[in-house]
Amino acid sequence: MARMQRRTVADLGFDETIKNLSPDKIARTIRYVLEKEAAARLKAYVDTCIHCGLCNEACHFYVSYDRDPSYAPVAKVRQTIWDMIEKKGKVDPETVKTYARIGFTECNICRRCSMYCPFGIDIGYMMILVRRICGLLKVAPSYLQDQGYSHMYTYSQSWVAQDDWVDTVQFVEEELRMNIKNARIPLDKEGAEIMYSPHSLEAKFKTNLLANIAKIMNVARVDWTMPSFDGWDSTNQSMHLGDHETMGMVERMHFSAGFRLKVKKIVTSECGHSFRAAVYDGSRSLGWKEPPITYLQPTQLFFEFVRDGRIRIARKIEEPVTVQDPCSIVRNRGLGGMLRSVVKAACEDFREVDPCLEHNYCCAAGSGVINYGPPWKFLRMEGGRAKIRQLQATGAKIVIAPCHSCHKTIEEMIDYYKADMHVMFISELLVKTMEIPEDMRTPEGKGSDQ
Amino acid sequence: MYEFLTSMELYTFLKGPMVWVAFSVFLSGSVYRVISLLKLARKDRVVYPYLNVKYSLRSLVHWLVPFGSRNMRLHPWVTVFAFAFHLGVIVTPILLYPHIALWHDAWGIRWWSLPEKIADFMTIVVLVCCAFFLLRRVFASEVRFVTFPSDYAIIAIVAAPFLTGFLAFHQVVDHYRLMVILHMAFGEVMLMAIPFTRLHHMFSFWLIRAHTGSEFGVFRHSRDY
Numbered sequence: 179m180a181r182m183q184r185r186t187v188a189d190l191g192f193d194e195t196i197k198n199l200s201p202d203k204i205a206r207t208i209r210y211v212l213e214k215e216a217a218a219r220l221k222a223y224v225d226t227c228i229h230c231g232l233c234n235e236a237c238h239f240y241v242s243y244d245r246d247p248s249y250a251p252v253a254k255v256r257q258t259i260w261d262m263i264e265k266k267g268k269v270d271p272e273t274v275k276t277y278a279r280i281g282f283t284e285c286n287i288c289r290r291c292s293m294y295c296p297f298g299i300d301i302g303y304m305m306i307l308v309r310r311i312c313g314l315l316k317v318a319p320s321y322l323q324d325q326g327y328s329h330m331y332t333y334s335q336s337w338v339a340q341d342d343w344v345d346t347v348q349f350v351e352e353e354l355r356m357n358i359k360n361a362r363i364p365l366d367k368e369g370a371e372i373m374y375s376p377h378s379l380e381a382k383f384k385t386n387l388l389a390n391i392a393k394i395m396n397v398a399r400v401d402w403t404m405p406s407f408d409g410w411d412s413t414n415q416s417m418h419l420g421d422h423e424t425m426g427m428v429e430r431m432h433f434s435a436g437f438r439l440k441v442k443k444i445v446t447s448e449c450g451h452s453f454r455a456a457v458y459d460g461s462r463s464l465g466w467k468e469p470p471i472t473y474l475q476p477t478q479l480f481f482e483f484v485r486d487g488r489i490r491i492a493r494k495i496e497e498p499v500t501v502q503d504p505c506s507i508v509r510n511r512g513l514g515g516m517l518r519s520v521v522k523a524a525c526e527d528f529r530e531v532d533p534c535l536e537h538n539y540c541c542a543a544g545s546g547v548i549n550y551g552p553p554w555k556f557l558r559m560e561g562g563r564a565k566i567r568q569l570q571a572t573g574a575k576i577v578i579a580p581c582h583s584c585h586k587t588i589e590e591m592i593d594y595y596k597a598d599m600h601v602m603f604i605s606e607l608l609v610k611t612m613e614i615p616e617d618m619r620t621p622e623g624k625g626s627d628q
Numbered sequence: 629m630y631e632f633l634t635s636m637e638l639y640t641f642l643k644g645p646m647v648w649v650a651f652s653v654f655l656s657g658s659v660y661r662v663i664s665l666l667k668l669a670r671k672d673r674v675v676y677p678y679l680n681v682k683y684s685l686r687s688l689v690h691w692l693v694p695f696g697s698r699n700m701r702l703h704p705w706v707t708v709f710a711f712a713f714h715l716g717v718i719v720t721p722i723l724l725y726p727h728i729a730l731w732h733d734a735w736g737i738r739w740w741s742l743p744e745k746i747a748d749f750m751t752i753v754v755l756v757c758c759a760f761f762l763l764r765r766v767f768a769s770e771v772r773f774v775t776f777p778s779d780y781a782i783i784a785i786v787a788a789p790f791l792t793g794f795l796a797f798h799q800v801v802d803h804y805r806l807m808v809i810l811h812m813a814f815g816e817v818m819l820m821a822i823p824f825t826r827l828h829h830m831f832s833f834w835l836i837r838a839h840t841g842s843e844f845g846v847f848r849h850s851r852d853y
């Protein structure tokens with residue numbers, strides 16, 4: 179099978195783990211997933227695909243790598259699923275490594291290609307199957323595996339234990355009170371309207387983001403809370419490992435926290451994958467058609483705040499601004515309109531991207547790829563070329579990206595491609611532009627952060 | 629061999645019993661494939677709960693109207709050829725006068741037929757499209773990368789009855805009966821191949837689109853076109 183050239187990357191999660199594989203174990207795992215777990219969708223997709231290659235343009239990897247045919251969506255299926263079926267799972271460990279490389283590092287499961295295939299074949303789903311197989315065989319990027327274990331031990335992505343979490347909240351609150359008079363971050367408040375569920379990084383080294391959210395919640399005078407107990411973290415990297423079992427456990431814990439606090443809704447962090455995990459993969463694997471509790475992404479919440487006048491914009495941003503439509507919240511849930519509505523309310527000069535909304539390109543960091551660590555950074559930088567070119571074409575100086583993965587990778591691409599712009603979360607945008615009510619102003623913080 | 633291929637016995641066999649066989653295999657095979665897929669979809673717990681008529685239709689309409697989806701606009705040539713091809717492949721055999729005459733002889737039923745010139749033109753269109761698909765497979769690198777021998781076989785299976793039909797009709801080849809025999813044989817092969825090759829996308833197309841369309845409409849609040 180002709181395979182295009184790829185650079186060698188050293189990753190213990192691939193190189194060491196394949197040493198533990200026997201041909202029998204590989205064959206059993208492949209057949210278990212493809213024959214026992216997968217059903218009609220896999221069969222229909224494999225038997226129907228007419229190998230026409232019309233899905234190619236959909237993939238940002240294909241576009242970014244100068245239309246190299248081996249990066250086309252159907253080519254990824256050819257090099258993985260078709261190969262497994264043809265060989266009935268009888269492949270050597272090196273081949274599993276190839277499968278893992280494609281499934282984990284060359285597809286962001288952005289599902290753009292299913293909008294471009296004339297049949298609507300969901301290649302992302304087939305790549306999830308590849309990840310499932312490789313995940314069961316423990317062949318996956320080591321950084322991601324580490325996060326999977328972290329979920330198993332702490333329910334959180336980044337080994338943040340419960341006592342660390344409470345401690346973080348306390349110092350963020352302390353700091354916040356220098357800006358907003360009498361600000362509170364209420365923990366474990368039963369019956370609150372909203373339970374905010376941060377990204378674990380907000381409890382580790384991005385505490386400023388938690389502070390921003392707390393600031394907005396206080397200014398909007400919302401009845402909100404966060405759990406002090408496990409289930410506070412909204413992330414779920416197990417999903418990316420194809421570890422449905424841990425994914426379900428984490429999601430159940432997370433929903434339970436909301437039920438235990440008797441809140442009306444849970445709002446996740448400005449994050450794509452945690453939203454997808456909760457409303458889509460997690461809910462479905464637990465048997466829910468929709469999440470068992472109203473579940474919002476901050477884009478929706480901020481949209482409501484601005485629409486209802488709970489947040490007022492004091493000073494609009496004048497520089498040209500554009501948006502990144504994160505796949506997990508736009509193609510996966512149609513929140514692109516709300517995103518634009520908030521951005522337009524806070525900015526004078528909004529520049530639309532092309533293509534936009536559900537047709538937008540993935541940032542190349544989705545579905546865990548952002549977390550693979552330094553050895554794999556090149557992949558996001560090169561695979562994201564279509565993305566950065568698209569953003570540059572708008573002439574905008576600020577990109578609003580309501581997703582941790584998009585945010586981080588675009589910021590890095592800006593440096594890599596020497597683009598003259600920077601990235602902001604919506605919460606950052608609101609904190610910069612919103613009016614701080616008279617009664618909340620402190621001598622230190624004069625409202626918006628001039 | 630030549631004698632056998634031009635024999636009257638073979639001619640009557642292909643025109644009579646073999647037609648029955650071909651249609652039975654085609655129909656029963658297709659029904660079986662569709663029903664087994666629908667059954668299997670129950671195991672995929674996420675298919676039926678989200679199915680929705682409105683969004684299935686929305687999706688189907690956008691992919692059945694030329695240039696109704698963004699990808700069709702990105703590939704105008706493929707779109708034109710693909711639509712012309714599918715129209716020709718489905719409509720021509722059904723509305724062709726000699727075919728209808730056979731139905732009339734056998735069962736006494738008849739329906740409107742295409743004027744000869746148009747039917748002839750559509751046959752040429754189908755053949756040109758087959759040539760286009762073939763060339764695309766050979767020369768477009770992204771298609772070549774995912775091309776298997778079976779893909780060429782499928783083009784051949786579809787092109788053969790049209791080519792032989794065209795040659796027989798115009799009596800280009802000396803032996804008229806030979807061409808008709810080949811035409812009938814290839815036509816029957818094509819019919820029987822549908823349920824067992826990727827040609828069965830003529831059925832699965834509707835099912836997959838309904839699923840994807842519903843998924844995008846009901847859950848993802850997005851368009852799939």
Ligand code: SF4
Pocket residue numbers: 236237238239250251254284285286287288289290291292301302305540
């Ligand atoms: S990255 Fe997106 S477009 Fe590319 S193959 Fe994966 S799901 Fe399809």
Ligand code: SF4
Pocket residue numbers: 226227228229230231232233234251252294295296297298299301
């Ligand atoms: S567009 Fe659809 S049918 Fe064509 S190669 Fe891609 S997945 Fe297969």
